Each structure stands twice: as structure tokens, then as C-alpha cells.
Amino acid sequence: GQWFAQDPQFRLFAPELGGGALLDLGIYPVSFASLVLGVPTRITAVSYPAFTGVDATTSMIFQYDSGAHAVLTTTLLAASGNPAAIYGTAARIEIDGWFYTPTAFRVIARDGTELERFEEAYEGRGLRGEASEVGRCLRAGLLESPLLPLDETYTIMQAMDEVRRQIGLSYPPA
Secondary structure (H helix, E strand, O other), X not given: OOEOOOOOOOHHHOHHHOOOHHHHHHHHHHHHHHHXXXXXXXXXXXXXXXXXXXXXXXXXXXXXXXXXXXXXXXXXXXXXXXXXXXXXXXXXXXXXXXXXXXXXXEEEEOOOOEEEEEEOXXXXXXXXXXXXXXXXXXXXXXXXXXXXXXXXXXXXXXXXHHHHHHHOOOOOOO
């Protein structure tokens, strides 16, 4: 999440510009859940509206056939630090800093013992990896990235559309 002043002229609060937490910020945790767990079989979502009617905060639970759950939240009302963690039966992975510009992650055993730590400097302000991959694909003549195929992009957007449906978020016609 990130905090933004409640300015009706700011694009994130403007319904006519597709504003709101879900589409601007929520795509990151939804995409991360897709990367780690795949396609959810059930989605439950709730939201708190902003003063303009777009979603200010949206929380989601994605359920999977494996029994796994992804618990996701996105907000325009609080600077959350944007952490991410993956919990398993024997250990968890904690990603330090903003999960979409990671600098380190740790593998922590169930008893709290840090098993491994991986660190790498991150230069820039996010989306650097995405831009590099687009450049690589273009140079290779690829029409899609094997890291995020079009089919996966489509299923991510289906999940986003289901969340929008459940929270009653719609936008004025263009």
C-alpha cells in the first residue's frame, strides 16, 4: 500500500481514469500470487471506498486446489512497506522491502531459525526487471515473454475482474 492525499484531481482517485487501489497497486500482489500459486479456484474480496467511489482499500483471499491461500491487500490510505511472505509447512520465505523491488529474502524455519539469506543490490525504482525483459524479448523477436505468458496475463486479469465484480467497482464509459 501507499498513502496519497485525497485529491479529487489526482488520477488514483478519479473514476474516469480507472483510479483506485486495485488496478494501480493491486496488480502487483495478484501477479505475485499467480507466480507462486497459479490460478485460484475461489476468490473472496471486500473493499472500502474512497471519497470518489473508487476503491481506497481492497482485501482479497484467493483459494487454490492445493489447499493454499493467498491473503492480499492493497490500499491508497497507508504506506505499508509492501512486504511479501510465502508460508509453507516447514519454513517461510520473507521478502525484504517492497516485494516488487526486492533487495533480499530470507528462508526461515518453522522454529524461527534463519536458514538462508539471499541479497542483491537493486538499482532503480521498480519495473526495471520488466523493462529489461521487454527489451530482451524484442531483441529475440518474441511476441510474449516466457516469464509471463499471455495466458497467465489473461488469468490474472480474470482474477482482477472477479475482485472488481465482488466489490462493485465499475468505471464510467470512456
